[in-house]
Amino acid sequence: MESVAISAAQINWNGGQRITLTAGDTATCTALSPGQLYGIFIYNSAQNDNNSTVSVNWSNSQPPVPITVPGTTANAGLASLGFVSGTDTQTVSVSLSSNAGKSQVEIWLGSVSMPTNTSGLSNYPLPADGEQHPFNKYTRYYAVPPSKWMNLTITSTITQFLSCQFREAQATVFVVNETSNGLLSGQVTTIGPTASEVGAVKISYSQIQSISNNLQGDGTQWVWMDADSQQNSQSATISLQSL
Structure with missing residues (x-):
């Protein structure tokens, strides 16, 4: 039986856009x-029970x-998250x-400025109206809260x-609504010295069906992105309220 060669793709990922990788593919962003x-954000979209392992290359001197x-x-899993700082590298693959x-x-980049190419994602302003807004998979909310106290609430059953x-x-x-086992090992990975510093990436848990966080605006942008599956996000909401 004749073997079939796999065509590898080198993908320009400078917009941080939502893309799909298959065997042999590499996506590179040089705009950090x-x-x-x-x-x-990394989702397994193969729709089978096989794990997928990606390699994140951020340094010529580090593996x-x-x-x-x-x-x-059925594309039902939640995201694995890798965090990298533009202070450590301009380029990530x-x-x-x-x-x-x-x-x-499926992968995409998230930050206060990424992705600049939001194709395949829903990108909405989050008004400080205290109303619950749908927080679906592929959704990104952004806001520039004024210099006062605000309350953020995320709910999910x-x-x-x-x-x-x-x-x-x-x-x-x-x-x-954290489980007794907490996050899966490897679900959140920090990459490089800056992202690995204490306080750079925090994990905040609640054992109930909502989580609230008081934040103080300072005229800079805040961004919120869903990292769960489509069916798990159907009842999820996000709200921002001025205090």
């Missing part, structure tokens, strides 16, 4: 900015960092090895609902 923290995304059927078989992942909040050099992973 110093002082900004970026989240790499690539592997991130394993658990297998899932995400690859699936050529021997990855039928592995397939689903166990272990994940989302991520970005500031310029910080990120917070919110876990609503």
Whole structure:
């Protein structure tokens, strides 16, 4: 039986856009900015139970960092998150090895400025009206709160609902309705010295169906992105209220 060669793709990822990687593909972004923290959102979209492992290359002097995304059927899994700082590198690449078989992942970049190409994602302003807004998969909300206290609330009836909040050099992973086991090992990976500093990436848990966080605006942008599956996000909401 004649073997079939796999055509590898080198993908320009400078817009941080939502793309799909298959075996042999590499996506490269050369547009990271110093002082900004970026989240790499990785979903297993192969629709089988096989895990997929991507390699994140951020330095010529350090080996690539592997991130394993658990297998899932019907595209039902939540995201694995990798965080890297533009202070450490201007360039980051995400690859699936050529021997990855039928592995397939969806990826995009999140930060206060990424993705600049929002194709494939829903990008909305989050008004400070205290109203609950749908927080679906592929959704990004942004706001520039004034210099006063605000309250952010995320709700979900689903166990272990994940989302991520970005500031310029910080990120917070919110876990609503946490399970007794907590996050899966490897679900949140920090890459490089700056992203690995204490306080750069925080994880905030609640054991109930909502989580609230008081924040003080300062005229800079805040961003919130869903990191869960489509069906787990159907009942999720996000709200911002002026105090």
